[in-house]
Amino acid sequence: MGLKLENVKKSYGDKTVVDDISLEIDKPGVFGLLGTNGAGKTTTIRMILGIIKKDSGEITWNGKAVERKNVNFGYLPEERGIYPKTKIYEQLLYFAKLKGMDKREADISIKKWTEKLKVSEYLNMTAEKLSKGNQQKIQFISAILHEPELIVLDEPFSGLDPVNAELLKNVILDLVNEGKYIIMSSHQMTSIEEFCTDLLILNRGKTVLKGNLKEIKEGYPANRISLSTKENVEKYINELNLEIYNSKDNDYEIKIQNEEQGYKLFDILAKNNVKVLKFEIKKPSLNDIFIEKVEEEKIK
Amino acid sequence: MRDLFTVATFTMKDLLKRKSFIISNIVIWVIIIALFNVPNILKMINGDNDTSSSEKLLIVDNNNVFEGALEILKQNELGYDIQTSNDELTFDNIKEKIENGDINQAIIIKSENGNINIEYIVENLLYVSEVPKDIVSSLSTIYTNLQISKLNLTPQQIQNITPNFSFEMKQTETQEVQGNNIVMMLLSLVLFYAIYFCAYQVSTSITTEKTSKIIETLVTSTNPRTIVLGKTVGIGIVGLIQVFAMIIIALISNNLFLEQGILDKIVSIENLTPFLLIMTLVYFLLGYFAYALMYALTGSTVSKPEDVQSANSPVAILAVIGFYLAYFTMMNPTSDLNVFASIFPLSSAFCMPFRIMMGIATAKEIILSILVLILTIIIIARISIKIYSNAILNYGSKINLKDIFKFYKQN
Numbered sequence: 001m002g003l004k005l006e007n008v009k010k011s012y013g014d015k016t017v018v019d020d021i022s023l024e025i026d027k028p029g030v031f032g033l034l035g036t037n038g039a040g041k042t043t044t045i046r047m048i049l050g051i052i053k054k055d056s057g058e059i060t061w062n063g064k065a066v067e068r069k070n071v072n073f074g075y076l077p078e079e080r081g082i083y084p085k086t087k088i089y090e091q092l093l094y095f096a097k098l099k100g101m102d103k104r105e106a107d108i109s110i111k112k113w114t115e116k117l118k119v120s121e122y123l124n125m126t127a128e129k130l131s132k133g134n135q136q137k138i139q140f141i142s143a144i145l146h147e148p149e150l151i152v153l154d155e156p157f158s159g160l161d162p163v164n165a166e167l168l169k170n171v172i173l174d175l176v177n178e179g180k181y182i183i184m185s186s187h188q189m190t191s192i193e194e195f196c197t198d199l200l201i202l203n204r205g206k207t208v209l210k211g212n213l214k215e216i217k218e219g220y221p222a223n224r225i226s227l228s229t230k231e232n233v234e235k236y237i238n239e240l241n242l243e244i245y246n247s248k249d250n251d252y253e254i255k256i257q258n259e260e261q262g263y264k265l266f267d268i269l270a271k272n273n274v275k276v277l278k279f280e281i282k283k284p285s286l287n288d289i290f291i292e293k294v295e296e297e298k299i300k
Numbered sequence: 301m302r303d304l305f306t307v308a309t310f311t312m313k314d315l316l317k318r319k320s321f322i323i324s325n326i327v328i329w330v331i332i333i334a335l336f337n338v339p340n341i342l343k344m345i346n347g348d349n350d351t352s353s354s355e356k357l358l359i360v361d362n363n364n365v366f367e368g369a370l371e372i373l374k375q376n377e378l379g380y381d382i383q384t385s386n387d388e389l390t391f392d393n394i395k396e397k398i399e400n401g402d403i404n405q406a407i408i409i410k411s412e413n414g415n416i417n418i419e420y421i422v423e424n425l426l427y428v429s430e431v432p433k434d435i436v437s438s439l440s441t442i443y444t445n446l447q448i449s450k451l452n453l454t455p456q457q458i459q460n461i462t463p464n465f466s467f468e469m470k471q472t473e474t475q476e477v478q479g480n481n482i483v484m485m486l487l488s489l490v491l492f493y494a495i496y497f498c499a500y501q502v503s504t505s506i507t508t509e510k511t512s513k514i515i516e517t518l519v520t521s522t523n524p525r526t527i528v529l530g531k532t533v534g535i536g537i538v539g540l541i542q543v544f545a546m547i548i549i550a551l552i553s554n555n556l557f558l559e560q561g562i563l564d565k566i567v568s569i570e571n572l573t574p575f576l577l578i579m580t581l582v583y584f585l586l587g588y589f590a591y592a593l594m595y596a597l598t599g600s601t602v603s604k605p606e607d608v609q610s611a612n613s614p615v616a617i618l619a620v621i622g623f624y625l626a627y628f629t630m631m632n633p634t635s636d637l638n639v640f641a642s643i644f645p646l647s648s649a650f651c652m653p654f655r656i657m658m659g660i661a662t663a664k665e666i667i668l669s670i671l672v673l674i675l676t677i678i679i680i681a682r683i684s685i686k687i688y689s690n691a692i693l694n695y696g697s698k699i700n701l702k703d704i705f706k707f708y709k710q711n
Contacts (some may be wrong), residue, residue, distance in 0.1 A: 049520050051693065068523070081513030096305045098521035124477055142517060182618040 001024040001064050002181060003048070004151060010043055012171045017043045019205040022056075025198070028179040030172065032192040032199035032213070038292055039202040042078060045152050049184070053165070061150065074148035078185070080156045083137050084128035088119070091127065092142055099146035109145040116171060117141060133164050135263075140168065144175070151175065152183045157191050169194070189287035199286075202292055208293045213286070216261055220284050225254040225262050228278035229269070236268045243285035303522040307530025308537065311505065325542060329549050336553035353626045356381045357435075358397065358406040362388045364438075365411045369446050378434050383392035394421050407435070418444075485630050485656045492623045492650050495584060498539035498590035499619075500612070506530055506688070507608050508600035515692050522690040529681070532592045539588060540581070570659075579666070580653040587649025590680060591619055597684040600691045601704060622646030626654075633658055643669045683708065695702050 003025040010018040018040040025031045035041045046052045048059055050066055064070045082211045083091050089110065096106035114120035122130055127138065136159055144151060155173070157165050167179065172195060175182060186192050191211070192199065200210040225242075227233070228251045237244060237254060240261060246253035256262050262281040269276055284292070308514045334341075346490035357380040361372055370384045370661055383403065394406045398421070408419040418439070448458060507527075509515045518527060602611045625647040629638035633655065640663065642652040648669045671673045690707035 032632045046693070051516070051519050062338060068520075073520070075517065077513070077516040079516055081509075081517060083317065084512065090310075090313070094306065095517065095521055098303055100519075105379035140516065196645065200697070 002233060003066075003183075004058070004060045005044075005089055006058040008044070008047060008049070008059060009055045010040075010047060010052070011055055015064045017177055017205050018047065018054075018202075019246055021200075021202070021207055022057075024194075025181055025183070025199050028181055029176055030182045030184050032196035033183055033185040033202070034189075034192060034199060034290060035202035036183075038204075041202055042154065042206040043205075044202070045075075045183065046074045048300050049073060062160075066139065069241060071139040071150055071235070072146065072148045073150040073152065074143035074146065076140050076143040076153045078158075080136055080139055083141055083177065086109060087124055087126055088114075088130070088138055089123040092122075092145060094280065095142040096145050099148075101146055106145070108114060109147070110141070112143050113141040117167060133160050136160060136179045137164065137168070139173075140227055141145055148180070150181045150183070152185075154169075154185045155187065156184065157186065189285065189290060193286045203294050204285070206297075211287070217286070220289065222259055222262075222281050222283050223250060223256055224282045224284055224288065225252070225256055225265065226278060226280040227252040227254060227265075227276070229274040230277065233269060236272065236274070239268065240265055303363065303526045304530045304533065307522065307526055309532035311534030312538050313532050315501065315505075315535060316541075325545070328542075328546065328584075332549050333553050333557070334545060336550070336557045340557060354379050354381050355405065356383065356403040358383045358385060358394070358403045359409070360385045360387065360389050360394075360406060361409045362386050363409070363411040365409050365416055366442060367446060369442050372442055373438055376438055378438060380435075391421070398423050398689045400641045407439075437593060458678050482519065484633075484657065485627055487657075488623075488626055488630060488650050488654055491580070491584065491587075491653065492619070492626075494539065494543055495587045495591060495649060496616075496619050496623075498535055499543075499595050499615075501535045501538075502532055502592040503595035503599035503608070503612050503615075505535065506596055506692075507602045507605065510600065510602065510692060511605050519692065524692065525685045528593070528596045528685050528688050532589060532596065535592065536585060536588050539587070543581075543584065576653070576656055579656050582670065582674075583649040583653050586670065586677065590649070590673065591615065593684045594618070597680075597687050597704075600684075600688040618646055623650050626651035630654060635659055639665065643672055645673050648673055 003023075004055060005021055005023045008018060008021045009016065021040075021044060023031070033041050033044065043052065047054045048066060056068065061064045061071045092110045092114075093103070093106050094108060097103070101109065108122070117140065119130075119134055119137050119141070122138075127135055130138065140153075140156065143153070153172075156168060160168060169191075170185075172182065176195070182193060182195075184192065196213050198210075198212050199216075201208050217260060218250070230250065232250060233252070234247075237252065242261060242265065243254055243255040244252055253260070255263075256265075259281055262279075266279055269279075312659065352367060358372070359382060361370060361384065363536075364386060365408050373384075387407070389406075391559070394403075394408070397403045405420070405422045408421065410417045417429075420428075422428050445462070448461070453461075509518060595612060598615055599608075600610045602608050608688070622644070625637075625641045625644065629635060629641045629652070630651065633639060638651065638655070642655050643649040652661060652669050656666065687704055687707045691704070
């Protein structure tokens with residue numbers, strides 16, 4: 001059960017923006033939808049929510065076609081929008097009513113979520129007087145105040161300061177614990193890694209990687225070293241012909257072919273009495289996997 | 301239906317609370333009150349607050365040309381407070397009297413070598429282009445009668461040379477037009493602006509939602525048809541409230557500021573029947589719906605606020621064509637073109653209420669006109685909602701006519 005996409009396609013004229021995508025979210029949790037700009041994420045989300053029609057394929061929720069009457073969903077779009085001249089309470093009430101709540105239910109929900117996201121003091125203010133971050137929290141509330149089963153969050157953390165990002169993370173974790181199905185699209189890979197159990201990476205409308213995040217990462221060898229030293233050690237790294245793909249103030253991110261190369265580097269540093277603050281042989285991060293997959297597709 | 305009500309209510313409340321809306325309405329109300337005070341303002345400007353008094357006119361006849369007959373002028377209703385004098389008054393004497401406010405104007409009659417010379421003196425000739433015709437005519441008549449009376453004619457001879465003509469006006473057209481054409485055209489203009497600006501609000505509202513990106517949340521909350529119709533209904537109700545408010549303010553202003561009977565002279569009160577009122581409201585709403593739905597279409601194609609004007613201009617052109625078709629054919633309300641204008645959907649809302657008011661619209665024409673307008677609204681609604689549904693999430697470059705056809709063809 002849950003959400004299922006089978007061979008979904010969408011084209012605009014000659015341009016195919018979503019090409020034969022299939023995915024399944026069969027248990028509550030956060031599903032990551034990743035991709036570069038213009039990869040087809042938003043089009044996929046819009047098709048899932050029925051805002052735009054697919055050209056072919058099947059999209060079902062609990063075996064039924066995804067329509068407003070079959071699915072109780074909430075959506076936080078990437079394009080932030082809020083009525084600037086309308087009071088926060090009035091616009092939240094408006095969206096709650098459109099989602100089928102009566103005034104009493106809406107009032108209870110508005111109170112609960114505005115307190116949880118620390119914006120209850122702004123209820124009688126017009127939206128234009130709020131900071132961008134607070135406006136974003138209001139829009140997030142409008143996406144979830146009707147207790148949807150399926151929640152789609154498109155870039156939920158962009159524009160939030162670390163404190164508010166942490167607040168939102170906790171709310172998302174609460175929603176997961178309540179058994180909600182969440183699709184999250186983000187460019188911030190750390191957020192995706194933190195929440196997602198399963199993911200799909202899109203590039204130019206095509207699926208380049210999908211599956212369980214843990215299993216995907218396990219499939220990759222430990223081919224990175226994260227090194228931090230008290231002095232410049234580039235000459236020792238170059239001795240082994242290793243590639244530094246990121247460096248700053250004696251902090252290095254180094255690519256290796258196998259773990260043996262890592263041990264060799266560590267021996268050289270030890271022999272030369274280099275004071276090592278950090279040495280970690282690690283698997284690629286989701287960010288590394290994402291970049292690698294996109295680069296591979298470019299070469300193809 | 302519940303969503304439609306929710307969208308309509310939200311749109312209404314949102315509009316009614318907007319500062320710009322409140323201010324513009326207050327300005328309109330002030331203008332209405334000011335219009336009803338025009339007679340009072342004119343009196344104040346003329347420095348005469350006493351409504352019973354008129355311009356003071358002094359007629360000086362020191363050569364006694366009129367032999368005292370000028371007293372008759374006081375009995376004629378010429379709209380002047382006439383004083384007569386046989387004293388020898390110079391131009392400077394008259395000037396002093398005008399400056400002191402004793403009189404507003406003067407006529408000095410002089411007889412020189414058998415010729416009668418009349419001087420008309422006012423404070424400033426800038427505001428007077430000629431000697432008032434009624435004064436010239438009255439003086440001529442009095443003088444002629446005075447001279448005739450000296451000829452010792454019999455009453456029959458006098459009657460023969462001063463005939464009392466009886467004038468009667470008749471028309472060849474079978475339809476009798478009631479009311480004042482100019483007033484009808486002015487009211488048509490008011491109705492046009494009421495419909496046009498209410499309809500324009502729909503476009504503004506849709507464009508605001510699109511450009512401020514609220515639309516994406518909105519279309520996942522309810523369907524596009526509900527959004528378009530809900531907005532149109534909400535703004536339409538606000539428009540009706542505005543029209544009612546204007547009528548009430550006009551009626552109160554009439555009772556408070558206007559002299560009894562002045563309005564009757566401009567608009568025949570007996571023509572303002574409940575049927576006419578209902579039909580005017582029906583045409584206001586139908587006309588509004590037709591134009592509002594067209595504006596919903598153009599509003600949904602706009603991605604940037606600066607493109608609103610150019611996107612809406614085709615509808616504005618149609619509205620102006622419709623209005624002028626009604627306006628100019630109203631100069632000849634019994635013409636076939638005026639009948640066409642009262643049935644043609646772009647102009648019927650501006651034309652038919654006034655054909656009804658003038659008593660020349662037949663029941664068949666009214667029914668046909670309403671049916672054509674309703675059918676047009678249904679067609680426009682179907683097209684607009686379809687294009688709105690496909691264009692509303694398009695944030696790309698400016699949409700042209702080709703794109704609009706493409707959006708219409710999309711499923």
